[in-house]
Amino acid sequence: MTVMRDTVVKSLAKVTVQGDENGLIPEYEVLVNLLPVALLNSFAERIMAAAPPERKAEVEAGLVRAAYECGYHTGCGIITSESFNEAVMPMVTEGAKDILRGAYAAFTAWGWAKAGIVQLKEGERMVIRAFDYYEADSGGEGLRAYMFRGLSQAFFDLAYADPYPDGMDTYVCQQTKGLEVGDPYGEFIVTKK
Amino acid sequence: MSDQFKQILSLEQKDGGLKGDLSSTNIADLLQFLSSSSKKGVIKVVRHPDKEQGQVYFDGGELVSATSGKLTGLTGFADLLGWQEGSFRFFPGVDAQNRTVGLSVQHAILEAMVSMDHGAGNVREQTAAVMEERGKDMEQAVRGATEVMNDLLEVPGIDAVVIVGRDGFVIDSTGSSLRVNIDVLGASLAHAVNGIEEMGSELSIDHFQDLFIEYGRSVIMCKPVGDAIAAVVTPDASKLGIIRHKTKKLFLELGQSF
Structure with a gap:
């Protein structure tokens, strides 16, 4: 047995991701903002367009960093939640690898990205393929799935790096293909920094 | 032919x-x-x-x-x-x-x-050797999976090729499989293979190597490729022998990508 994606999606899709009176998703105790994806994409596009050429890499790193911070804390909330414990943990037989499978199934369940693991060398490298993600239809130039890069890096840190806070930034995620540039899917590779 | x-x-x-x-x-x-x-x-x-x-x-x-x-x-x-x-x-x-x-x-x-598989030293051992090589440098896959899948589709009798992760995530597909609900197919294959692997494990009879599912004249043939599962669909069961013969190397090659 390993984590079955469809089972996880069916279970987690029932969880409400609306914020409570404090703006938190009760299940994960993380802040939720129900804003359109277009807002993030538009912000990213404009800030990148406004950056001078010599600072574009820095701005891009900032966008990925923002996603990383979000992904690290939300990811931690997800994999330690009761619903994850009930839906995913009984199927975990391959440790961190299965937890990552479950995490990407959770991504899909909430419509954040339709993505999954293609290759995984434990603690060293992971290749992910995504058929839909925030920036898939965004404006701008080049590969620009900042959100997905940050989230994937965060998930790998949570799975294989030291516990918070020492384990943060152990890994880095690069994008090699993107729907936004006409590729048939987005491809992301996480490796040690 | x-x-x-x-x-x-x-x-x-x-x-x-x-x-x-x-x-x-x-x-x-x-x-x-x-x-x-x-x-x-x-x-x-x-x-x-x-x-x-x-x-x-x-x-x-x-x-x-x-x-x-x-x-x-x-x-x-x-x-x-x-x-x-x-x-x-x-x-x-x-x-x-x-x-x-x-x-x-x-x-x-x-x-x-x-x-032939056994005579050549067991497919699993060959795959393990390929995996070990892959571990040395996973980025140096000989050809991309899409290219190998297209070669599989060229084999007479193969109608569709689908690559599914062990969790049921459909990594890639080509051929007439695009007509069906590919996510449902992926989930079904992963569930089936997991069940079969559990059975093999319970019986202590090694790992799953091939799975053939017959539907009238049509057959779905599944093989492990790296950490994923490859499934080919053929509408003509009589071609299964030749399909196995012609796809053997391609499956091994495909295993390097997953």
Whole structure:
């Protein structure tokens, strides 16, 4: 047995991701903002367009960093939640690898990205393929799935790096293909920094 | 296939017999064609350049006997299937003098493929070696998975190819599978393979290597490729033997990508 994606999606899709009176998703105790994806994409596009050429890499790193911070804390909330414990943990037989499978199934369940693991060398490298993600239809130039890069890096840190806070930034995620540039899917590779 | 063979064989018939070259076909294809169109006979093969000889007798769709040099029976037949260069000649109406195989042609091809797998040192060991190599540098895959999948789709009889993660995530697909709900197919395959692997584990009979699911004349063939599962769909079960033969290397190659 390993984590079955469809089972996880069916279970987690029932969880409400609306914020409570404090703006938190009760299940994960993380802040939720129900804003359109277009807002993030538009912000990213404009800030990148406004950056001078010599600072574009820095701005891009900032966008990925923002996603990383979000992904690290939300990811931690997800994999330690009761619903994850009930839906995913009984199927975990391959440790961190299965937890990552479950995490990407959770991504899909909430419509954040339709993505999954293609290759995984434990603690060293992971290749992910995504058929839909925030920036898939965004404006701008080049590969620009900042959100997905940050989230994937965060998930790998949570799975294989030291516990918070020492384990943060152990890994880095690069994008090699993107729907936004006409590729048939987005491809992301996480490796040690 | 039949048009191809009719062309090959009719050209050679002018020379007084059915003969040809292994560069234009292979023994599995040839045997399937001849056994479906002739009642019985023997295919005699000479391998180039070492002039090793082999022969295959069939009768009424049954592979009666086979030899390849000193090898006989299914082992000899499996060896013959690996011959790449040489010439063949078909003699119709000839009876075998002994019976060393005694399986239907399709079944014999399938069994020979399994025998070849084991003879070559076990597919799993080969895959493990490939995985180890991959571990050294996973980025240096020889060809991309999409390219290998397209080659699979070129194999006669294969209608669709799907690569599914162990969790049921559909990594890639090509061919007519695009007509169906691919996510449902991926989930179903992953559930089936997980169940089968659990059964193998309970029975302590090694890991799953092949899975064939028959639906009337259609067959879905599944194989592990790296950490994923490859499934090919064929609408014609009679081509399964040749499909296994022609896809073996491609599956191993595909395993390097997952």
